[in-house]
Amino acid sequence: MTLADKTSALQASPAEDRDWWRGAVIYQIYPRSFQDTSGDGIGDLMGIAQRLPYVASLGVDAIWVSPFFTSPMKDFGYDISDYNNVDPMFGTLGDFDHLIREAHRLGIRVMIDLVISHTADSHPWFVESRSSRDNPKADWYVWADPKPDGTPPNNWLAIFGGSAWAWDPSRLQYYQHNFLVSQPDLNFHNPEVQQAVLDAARFWLDRGVDGFRLDTINFYFCDAELRDNPALAIDERNDSIAPSVNPYNYQNHLYDKNRPENLDFLRRFRSLMDEYPAIAAVGEVGDAQYGLQIVADYTSGGDKMQMCYAFDFLANEPLSPQRVRNVVEKFGAAAPEGWACWAFSNHDVVRHASRWGNRVADRDHYLKLLAGVLLSLRGSVCLYQGEELGLTEAELSFEDLRDPYGIQFWPDFKGRDGCRTPMVWSEHADSAGFTDGQPWLPLPTEHRQLAVDVQDHLHASLLNHYRAMLQFRAAHPALIKGDIEFLQVDDSILSFTRRFEGETLFCAFNFSETERQIEAAPGTLSPVEQHCFSGIKRPDGTIVIPAYDAYFADLKEDISS
Known part of the structure; x- marks a missing residue:
């Protein structure tokens, strides 16, 4: 069956099934690295639309598109300066509308990555907020006075290193940033902030999106009293989110995230989604210690998130039968009413083809096994672009790095660029068919032999194994919802x-x-x-x-x- 044959039989648009997300397979697209149509070496929305027939041929239910909003790109789109527009790097709102129409024509739902715990420091909200202590948006971000000796108000640390507080000479106060200094945290204790981000979500719902992936969903609220985090015992530290070179893992993050106030906001978000026919959200829970319990809290009761994922299968710990059972049963015990969304790879972690595949002699067969396991577990599934090709983690030199996380902690931690290199569409084409220009990240030579055009017509290829397994899953309701x-x-x-x-x-x-x-x-x-x-x-x-x-x-x- 050719790729055209595989897509021709698909329904014209997704059915209005409010339960479509339960057991769905969601294909994550990192726009910068999927397909470039402008020649600037960076992927764009028209490129995604152009490659949607390939995505449809896999048999997935939805795509999750990582951020494409207007941004200074200091964290590659996870620092938004305009929630209601497309960064010119990726195209226009018209291009996004075309993408939605094309996806729906092929029966694919579209989820977008909404980053609302923080903004870029160039966002007009923050520009106004930092201008004085008495402007209308003065309380839209987390501001605090220094201690009497001028030091930050507490001991909170940033995931990207150093204090989570940055001094602002205009207000003579510190502002909180859980990530980069250029990513100030919004103050969700302010009802106006909550309404503003809900309005941003409504903007995209009105344009036809089918749901959201909510970035760092457990970071929305911090402790209103700004209390110090306690230390973690050495045997409690976990490196599944931040590298060991970062002292972030030395704290028990009781007060800078995971706050109980978040539950009421998530109910507000769910109420907004329920105004539309068939909308769903998956939340990213970034917490090494309390991850599954937070997932349980956020997905229980049918009035918050439909599903969440934690980092249990994204950590470096080797995958074993017992580990699979432990994680799945732990989730079931913690969240008997909840619904998990499992992933083995994404844009933030070492690709599992290297993370686990480097430990075995026959990586190709092992990756086929892992595809079978992932697509057979109870829960929904996120597949990361190139996972179906067996792409490995790219080895990049320091000069090639673009990720601020990798640059900060080089060489002890090499960052996230290795899992973000461009898709390989054609083995022998310039830039493997990704772009007519210079790719924003180098294309590993070893990826070319894994290109789509190499694997597409090989019955035993990993790509066709994923297609077969997805078709098998779709034919058996027990694998979807059982x-x-x-x-x-x-x-x-x-x-x-x-x-x-x-x-x-x-x-x-x-x-x-x-x-x-x-x-x-x-x-x-x-x-x-x-x-x-x-x-x-x-x-x-x-x-x-x-x-x-x-x-x-x-x-x-x-x-x-």
Whole structure:
């Protein structure tokens, strides 16, 4: 089946299903690195629209587009200076409208990355706020007087290094910034601020977006009393968000984020979304210590976020059957009413093809195994552009870095540029088909052999494995919305059942580099097809799974026992 054939049968527009997000597969697009149509070496909105037939051929339900708003680009779009416009680097509002129409024509929903915990320091709100202590927006950001000795008001630290407070000589006060100094934090204790960011969300809802990815969702509120964070014990420190070279991980962040006041604001955000036919949001919970509990709080009750994701599967810790079970069951225990959104890679972490794949001898088969695991767990899924190609983390020199995080902590931490290099569309084209100009980040030579045009027509390629697995998932409601029950979990084998409305699927994965035999689940197993895995059941009932492979079957359980 050609790419055109794969897209021709898709519905003309997404159905108005308020529950569409439950079990959805969302493809993350980092605009700077997806497709450039202007020749400036930076991807743009028209480039995304041009490549949507490829995205549709994967079989995903939605795209999540990382920030494209007007920005000084000190943090590459995560520092917004105008919530209601497109940065000229990426195109125009008309280009965005075209992107929405094209996506909906192909049956793909569009979620956008909304960054509302902070703005750029060039945002008109902050320019006015810092101009005096008595202007109309004086209280729109988190301002505080210095201590008597002139030092910052408390011990809060910024994720990008140093104090979370920056001195402003105009107001003779400090302002809070959880990230870069040029990213001042909004004061969500001010109702006018809450309304302003809700108005920004409404602007994009009225243009037809289907939902949001909410950046750093647990950072919206800080402690109104600005109390010091307590220290963490050494054995409690976790490096899944910030590198160990950053003392940010030395604190228990009780007061600079994760505040209970956030719950009421999230209810306001949900009420806004519920005014529209079928809108959903996924929140990014950036917390190494309390991540899953916060996810539980933010997704419970049906009146806040539809789903959230934490960093449990984005950390460096090796993936094992027991780790998969621990994370999924911990989430289920913490959030029995909630819904997770799982991801193995994104624009902020080392690509899992390197993070985990470098540990095994047969990376190609191992990545196919991981795709099967990710797309079989209970929850929704985010796939990061190039993940389906097996792109590895790029090794860049210091001179090539653009990420302020990497520049700050080089060479102990190399930043996030290695996972943000451009997509590779054509092995032999200039810049691999990404641009006619000079790419904003170098294209690794080893990525070319993984290009879309290399893998597209190879039945056994990783790309077509993802397509097959996504088609398989879509054909089985149990994989989309079903409950999960773990069965055998040891050093090598992960097996579980997924159940939904009369369908039960048995799923087993071999994480080892040698063939394994396992006992069948109680009941009658009938093999299912279209998933590209090669495990089999022998006549004696034994299941044989090759190295880095899997077995799927319909399970008819013996209810007489």
